[in-house]
Amino acid sequence: MRRRTALGGIVLILAVGIGGYFAVSHVLQGRAPLCRVCGRSVHPGQMFVLQLEDGQREPTCCPRCGLHARLQAPERVRAAWATDFTSGRRIAAERAVYVEGSEVMTCCRPAPLREPGVVYERHWDRCLPSLIAFARESDARAFQAQHGGRVLTYAESVASVRER
Known part of the structure; x- marks a missing residue:
């Protein structure tokens, strides 16, 4: 028993x-998978995808994180795709037009950045200023007129990410 x-x-x-x-x-x-750059969930409307040399695809939460990842290991990246904010379709990152610094922040979560020896806290976020991709310049300009920011080419976007 x-x-x-x-x-x-x-x-x-x-x-x-x-x-x-x-x-x-x-x-x-x-x-949803997590962005390897900032650790946030990857959401389809802003996803930026890197095609790596070994055939794997690495999604990031937004174009800014995707460009950070691409700049960290450019030799490993074969291709990159952004998501058109207007249609939700994937587009070649190099052909996209970007709006940087608009009031629309789709993946923002400011966290305090404490500096040694400093009493105050600065808020910092890897995904800021926002970087939103568009397939057509006319869509980017219409978005900019409504939400602010500045319109950038792919090369200008890469330079902006490199500076920060």
Whole structure:
């Protein structure tokens, strides 16, 4: 009788443990991937994707993080795609037109940056100023007229990211 009770207890514990494992792994698989640059969730409307030399695709949360990643290891990147803010379609990053510093901040989470020996806290965010991609310059200019910022080419966007 004791053996049966002990065996039943072990089976129950295993069943709960295995069921819990599968439940948690199912939930985690449904979550968006994390940006390797800033650690935020990658959301489809701003995603920037790097095609690496080994064939892997590395998504980042926004064009600014994507360009940071590209500048860190340019020899590993074969191609890059931005997401057109207007249509949600993927476009070649080099052909996109960007709006930097608009009031629209899709992936911002300011966190305090404490400097040694300084009493105050500065707020800093890798994704700022915002950088939003457009397939057409006319869409970028219309967005800029409504939300501010400055319109940049791909080369100007890379230079801006490099400076910060």
